[in-house]
Amino acid sequence: MxxxxxxxxxxxxxxxxxxxxxxxxxxxxxxxxxxxxxxxxxxxxxxxxxxxxxxxxxxxxxxxxxxxxxxxxxxxxxxxxxxxxxxxxxxxxxxxxxxxxxxxxxxxxxxxxxxxxxxxxxxxxxxxxxxxxxxxxxxxxxxxxxxxxxxxxxxxxxxxxxxxxxxxxxxxxxxxxxxxxxxxxxxxxxIPRTEDPSPKLNITRFSALSELRRGPVRRAVGIAAVSQGVMIFLMIPTPLAMIGCGFVEATAGDVIRWHVVAMFAPSFFTGFLIKRFGAEQIAIAGLVMVLAAALAAAAGLSAAHFYGSLILLGVGWNFGFIGATSLLASAVTAGEKAAIQGVNDTIIALVSTVCAFAAGLVVTGYGWAVLAFVTMAVLLITFVILAMGRKQARLEQI
CATH class of the missing domain: 1.20.1250.20 (MFS general substrate transporter like domains)
Incomplete structure (x- = not known):
């Protein structure tokens, strides 16, 4: 032992x-x-x-x-x-x-x-x-x-x-x-090979897409994609927005630095919070913090607003992404993980690419405030979808 x-x-x-x-x-x-x-x-x-x-x-x-x-x-x-x-x-x-x-x-x-x-x-x-x-x-x-x-x-x-x-x-x-x-x-x-008694021992990349119908898998992939996508959507245009508001490059860089610290520093205790409260609860708490970050971004254009928004965004991403990863790890079997994890990261990469491209178009065409409001809209839709999924899962258990 x-x-x-x-x-x-x-x-x-x-x-x-x-x-x-x-x-x-x-x-x-x-x-x-x-x-x-x-x-x-x-x-x-x-x-x-x-x-x-x-x-x-x-x-x-x-x-x-x-x-x-x-x-x-x-x-x-x-x-x-x-x-x-x-x-x-x-x-x-x-x-x-x-x-x-x-x-x-x-x-x-x-x-x-x-x-x-x-x-x-x-x-x-x-x-x-x-x-x-x-x-x-x-x-x-x-x-x-x-x-x-x-x-x-x-x-x-x-x-x-x-x-x-x-x-x-x-x-x-x-x-x-x-x-x-x-x-x-x-x-x-x-890393020992895990024997999987499941009949789905070697599902393919394409059959893995059908596994998204399973509630825990669908929620894990969705929360991870939204957490990553929204983080990129707000983070990438931040230096451009700050310089447009008259801040110097050094200040914009410092905001990004503290954002990165906020993304990874909570990792020292996020896992223990997940053990205490559960992966999905921490992931949803992360999305709530990202919503708060969008509200802070929309509230003003001072240095305090930018710092506060990007720090909240970093911590929210940490909770959402780690919570979703933990949720997916516990929702798949050994035989499913290769294909489903591949689909998960492909979806995350696709959403991230779209958000990175869209962020530049929105901030240059409509401004920082509109970018923040779009972020809030996406998160509110996500909360509605998650609530509907939980309601359907309860009805299926009856």
Whole structure:
């Protein structure tokens, strides 16, 4: 019994270290995508293309990554994702040396596909602990985002001129080294294969869509998608709105920094709250906080309004996303998880992509207040749908 306890904790610690190091890639690429696009894009309209193809690759790769892990195991899946990401980082380094925008876009496509595999660390965390500790494991796994948000920009600053006179190439090379270091903790990880007595042992990606008819699965996917989508919808245009209101870039950046802290810092205790009150209750509480964030955004345009709104948005996302992840982890069997988790992350990526694109159109065309009111409308519709789903579930039990 003691040996099993030690083994499971070694597995969790190995996953946590790997996820923390590999997670540094995302904030670095958020910085590099725009800057390198500005350097190499032939026209201003293509500046954001590297970041866009990276997002598209994540959308396309989400389900295949999950199915790959379902067949070959989490450890091989994460290691393969890390190796693909290293390839993408080296390709991006060469793209800057060769002054090739096409190669840069190809590199970000490869990187986006690789990063999709890292999203499954939160599910892997739930698989190496006992059922009662799954919410805590998922929550603690997401604390890595806080470390990555701090370490990523620092590594970028230190490495960006390492291959001078070619600007920024050193940052991509440093990223490749970080990714190589990040896959090493996986050597200590042993995630046991779970035998599933269910007749649905190996459902396909397409049959998994039918599983959305199940109440717990549908609610988990819906809450996660709304939490992620609305967070992106409000977060992405915040710097643009603040600069439009006369704030300096440093203030806008500070608001985003505290938003990121609010997204990941609560992860130290969110899992324990889920153990105490339940996953769905915490997830809905998160949506309520996001609604409060939208109300704060609509209430005014002062620095206090922006800070308050984005901090509430971060905490609300944390509760909603972790709660929904825990709800999904407990709602699927071992044979279903590869396909259903793939569908879940594909839907989240699709909603995020649409919200990122729509946010720019709304804030530039109609203003920050309208953006906030649209957010409130989406959340109110979500609450109505959740209430109707609960009512239907009660009627079916009678």
């Amino acid at each position: 003691q040996v099993m306890w030690i083994s499971r904790n070694v597995n969790f610690i190995g996953l946590l270290f790997a996820n923390t190091i590999l997670g540094v890639a995302m904030p670095m690429l958020l910085i590099l995508g725009g800057l390198t696009g500005l350097m190499l894009a032939p026209t201003e309209g293509l500046v954001t293309l590297p970041a866009s193809v990276q997002t598209l690759a994540g959308l396309l790769a989400a389900a295949p990554c999950s199915l790959f892990m379902g067949r070959y195991g989490r450890r091989i899946g994460f290691a393969a994702g890390g190796c693909v990401a290293i390839t993408g980082a080296l390709l991006a380094t060469y793209a800057l040396i060769a002054d090739s925008f096409v190669l840069l876009c190809a590199a970000h496509f490869v990187l986006g596909a690789a990063l999709a595999s890292f999203q499954y660390f939160r599910f892997a965390a739930a698989e190496v602990v006992s059922t009662e500790w799954q919410p805590v494991a998922i929550s603690l796994m997401l604390t890595s985002g806080l470390v990555a948000a701090i370490a990523g920009p620092e590594i970028f600053i230190m490495a960006k001129d390492a291959l001078a006179p070619i600007p920024l190439a050193g940052a991509y090379a440093a990223l490749a080294a970080v990714l190589l270091f990040g896959i090493t903790p996986l050597a200590a990880v042993r």
